[in-house]
Amino acid sequence: MSIIELAEVRKTYPLGKTEVQAVKGVSFRIERGDFISIAGPSGSGKTTILNMIGLVDRPSGGEVLIEGKPTSKLADRELTTLRHETLGFIFQSFNLIPVLNVRENVEFPLLLGAKRQPRKEAAEWVDFLIEEVGLSDWKGHRSNELSGGQRQRVAIARALVTKPKIVLADEPTANLDSATGEQIIELMKKINRDLETTFIFSTHDAKIVDIADHVVRLRDGLVTENFRRERAGAEA
Amino acid sequence: MQTARLAFRNLSRQKRRSFLLGGAIAFGVMIVTLIDGFAGAFVDNVSENFSNLLAGHVFVEGVEKSPKGRDLDIIRDDAALREAAEAAGIEAKYVSRRSALQGSLKFAGRTASLAVQGVDFAAESFLAERLALASGSLDNLPRDGIVIPEPIADKLGVETGDRLLVTTRTYSGQQNVGEFAVAAVIKDPGILGSISAYATRDYVNELLDLAPDEYQALSFYLPSLSGMDEAGDRLHAEVSSRLQTFEREAPGAEGENPILAMMRGEDEETWTGVKYRVTTLNDALAQVQQIVDVLETASLVILLVLFLIIMVGITNTFRIIMYERIREIGTMRAVGMQRGQVRGLFLWEALFLALGGAVAGLAAASLVMLGVGLIDFGLDSPLFIILKNGHMSFRLDWASVALKVAIVAFLTLAAAFLPARSAAKLDPAVALRTAV
Ligand SMILES: Nc1ncnc2c1ncn2[C@@H]1O[C@H](COP(=O)(O)OP(=O)(O)O)[C@@H](O)[C@H]1O
Ligand SMILES: [Mg+2]
Numbered sequence: 001m002s003i004i005e006l007a008e009v010r011k012t013y014p015l016g017k018t019e020v021q022a023v024k025g026v027s028f029r030i031e032r033g034d035f036i037s038i039a040g041p042s043g044s045g046k047t048t049i050l051n052m053i054g055l056v057d058r059p060s061g062g063e064v065l066i067e068g069k070p071t072s073k074l075a076d077r078e079l080t081t082l083r084h085e086t087l088g089f090i091f092q093s094f095n096l097i098p099v100l101n102v103r104e105n106v107e108f109p110l111l112l113g114a115k116r117q118p119r120k121e122a123a124e125w126v127d128f129l130i131e132e133v134g135l136s137d138w139k140g141h142r143s144n145e146l147s148g149g150q151r152q153r154v155a156i157a158r159a160l161v162t163k164p165k166i167v168l169a170d171e172p173t174a175n176l177d178s179a180t181g182e183q184i185i186e187l188m189k190k191i192n193r194d195l196e197t198t199f200i201f202s203t204h205d206a207k208i209v210d211i212a213d214h215v216v217r218l219r220d221g222l223v224t225e226n227f228r229r230e231r232a233g234a235e236a
Numbered sequence: 237m238q239t240a241r242l243a244f245r246n247l248s249r250q251k252r253r254s255f256l257l258g259g260a261i262a263f264g265v266m267i268v269t270l271i272d273g274f275a276g277a278f279v280d281n282v283s284e285n286f287s288n289l290l291a292g293h294v295f296v297e298g299v300e301k302s303p304k305g306r307d308l309d310i311i312r313d314d315a316a317l318r319e320a321a322e323a324a325g326i327e328a329k330y331v332s333r334r335s336a337l338q339g340s341l342k343f344a345g346r347t348a349s350l351a352v353q354g355v356d357f358a359a360e361s362f363l364a365e366r367l368a369l370a371s372g373s374l375d376n377l378p379r380d381g382i383v384i385p386e387p388i389a390d391k392l393g394v395e396t397g398d399r400l401l402v403t404t405r406t407y408s409g410q411q412n413v414g415e416f417a418v419a420a421v422i423k424d425p426g427i428l429g430s431i432s433a434y435a436t437r438d439y440v441n442e443l444l445d446l447a448p449d450e451y452q453a454l455s456f457y458l459p460s461l462s463g464m465d466e467a468g469d470r471l472h473a474e475v476s477s478r479l480q481t482f483e484r485e486a487p488g489a490e491g492e493n494p495i496l497a498m499m500r501g502e503d504e505e506t507w508t509g510v511k512y513r514v515t516t517l518n519d520a521l522a523q524v525q526q527i528v529d530v531l532e533t534a535s536l537v538i539l540l541v542l543f544l545i546i547m548v549g550i551t552n553t554f555r556i557i558m559y560e561r562i563r564e565i566g567t568m569r570a571v572g573m574q575r576g577q578v579r580g581l582f583l584w585e586a587l588f589l590a591l592g593g594a595v596a597g598l599a600a601a602s603l604v605m606l607g608v609g610l611i612d613f614g615l616d617s618p619l620f621i622i623l624k625n626g627h628m629s630f631r632l633d634w635a636s637v638a639l640k641v642a643i644v645a646f647l648t649l650a651a652a653f654l655p656a657r658s659a660a661k662l663d664p665a666v667a668l669r670t671a672v
Binding site: 054077083085093095098099109111 | 238242245246248249563564566567568569570571572573574575577663664665668669
């Protein structure tokens with residue numbers, strides 16, 4: 001069973017009296033452990049698709065299945081819980097909470113759910129993730145004291161803190177210089193290997209697309225290409 | 237990081253804005269607290285000052301009709317009143333039996349009018365303790381000795397040892413003349429004290445043409461203000477079973493001044509012998525209580541009006557806050573925050589604002605009370621009756637303070653509720669793509 005399946009997913013936005021077809025019937029599957037790039041030029045529907053996979057937006061038609069389960073009929077509360085337990089998010093503009101320091105930002109999602117981990121275990125996990133993204137010396141700093149690359153590392157740690165099966169990243173490198181952007185993608189790739197987390201990221205940067213082992217290419221709300229690269233160490 | 241802690245930190249994001257809103261809340265709370273504190277002490281101070289002035293809490297007066305139908309103040313049957321007081325179980329700290337004349341004192345061509353209280357100094361030892369003397373002494377007071385307030389002494393230009401002429405009327409209205417010897421001068425007695433002097437009851441009775449065992453007003457000074465009405469009722473019942481009495485009217489009945497009502501009533505009726513009236517300090521204070529009620533109502537109305545205005549500000553501010561933090565709200569929703577938690581985040585912030593404002597307002601009110609309390613208005617201030625030893629004083633009822641703080645918190649939460657609900661209802665995808 002695919003971890004994610006899109007079946008004839010469509011999305012239309014109202015625009016004045018007419019509507020815009022942002023996604024026009026898209027179907028593809030994502031497998032457990034994929035490091036998949038949703039590639040395409042600006043306006044091709046990447047954000048719209050990631051939002052629907054991430055359950056923050058609902059398709060106008062078709063179905064998004066997470067671990068085989070259809071999601072279109074779920075209530076807001078159930079979607080929120082599913083997001084919390086199964087998904088992690090990385091944003092283009094980092095979206096850290098400004099009043100919280102690095103450690104608190106990473107810890108934040110842990111404090112939202114109904115289930116609570118033992119305190120000590122949670123603290124060790126948060127510290128491990130901060131170590132993993134190389135910010136051990138910055139735990140007490142707030143986001144306005146960090147560089148863009150550092151902020152995105154915090155966001156990566158935050159996305160992983162609930163041990164999600166899937167992490168979504170909408171153009172995570174768009175606000176970073178290319179060297180930093182590549183480091184961020186490499187970090188995501190490393191975590192994908194180490195923790196076997198499925199990563200789905202969108203980009204319009206061809207160099208970054210090359211790092212992905214599964215590429216879905218979009219144009220005008222339609223899939224134009226969907227292929228896997230066979231690579232040493234990558235799952236098929 | 238609980239929702240509450242995050243909300244608390246959010247308050248510090250726009251410090252100026254939080255201070256303005258919190259300051260508005262604090263101002264409202266301060267005003268209301270000051271009014272309440274003033275009203276609380278007002279009734280205490282007025283009662284205290286009245287009871288000192290009137291020498292008691294429960295009073296008995298006797299009224300006799302003259303052949304011409306005039307009311308004459310006289311108590312003739314003290315024995316029956318004593319019995320009645322005992323039967324009523326009046327436990328007084330002090331009891332005073334006084335006569336009083338209204339007269340003109342003359343000295344070296346100067347005149348001053350005042351009331352001279354005829355006091356049994358041996359029985360009213362507490363009076364000697366209370367009167368602060370500028371000169372002279374109350375020991376071995378001669379029969380015609382008089383103790384006058386300092387302003388009168390200054391006005392007449394007399395010193396202890398001087399002799400004064402007094403012209404007055406007897407209890408039945410005849411002209412009479414006498415002579416007093418100034419035995420002592422009372423220091424700074426306050427505005428109402430400065431129109432009364434004290435002399436021996438024997439001599440005042442002589443000038444009033446009363447017998448030595450007669451007098452005009454019986455007062456009981458109770459150990460505490462509570463129970464005064466019950467004591468008055470019991471005494472009235474006991475006096476009524478022995479002597480003729482006036483009806484005892486409920487204090488402040490139908491908003492009418494009970495004393496005026498009684499005065500009006502007695503003109504119409506006539507009787508023979510002495511008729512007794514039992515009153516309490518509360519009868520006199522009924523008007524004061526009405527003022528206090530008005531003040532307390534005013535404070536509640538001010539609270540509500542001020543807070544209606546403040547609430548508009550709170551609602552608008554929280555709407556602005558929602559738009560400022562819209563992407564943050566989207567982010568929190570994406571990572572698993574439920575709608576209710578978003579609403580909670582806003583409401584906690586509003587609650588902290590309200591509580592912070594309330595605490596600051598109470599602190600500010602305390603400082604103002606402390607500051608105003610330090611001002612010495614002097615004992616002869618025209619405000620004398622509402623002051624405590626010449627100082628403004630305040631008394632807060634903590635239950636009422638807690639109630640007001642709860643009202644403030646509730647109104648603030650109500651004002652923040654709609655923006656909080658809008659924030660909770662935001663579609664996370666919309667919130668996330670909204671550029672701020
Ligand atoms: N809220 C919206 N209202 C109207 N049109 C929208 C909205 N969001 C996206 N679109 C349109 O949908 C199309 C796809 O947008 P998007 O998914 O953001 O593409 P990408 O992320 O690849 O740049 C674009 O044509 C965009 O203009
Ligand atoms: Mg996009």
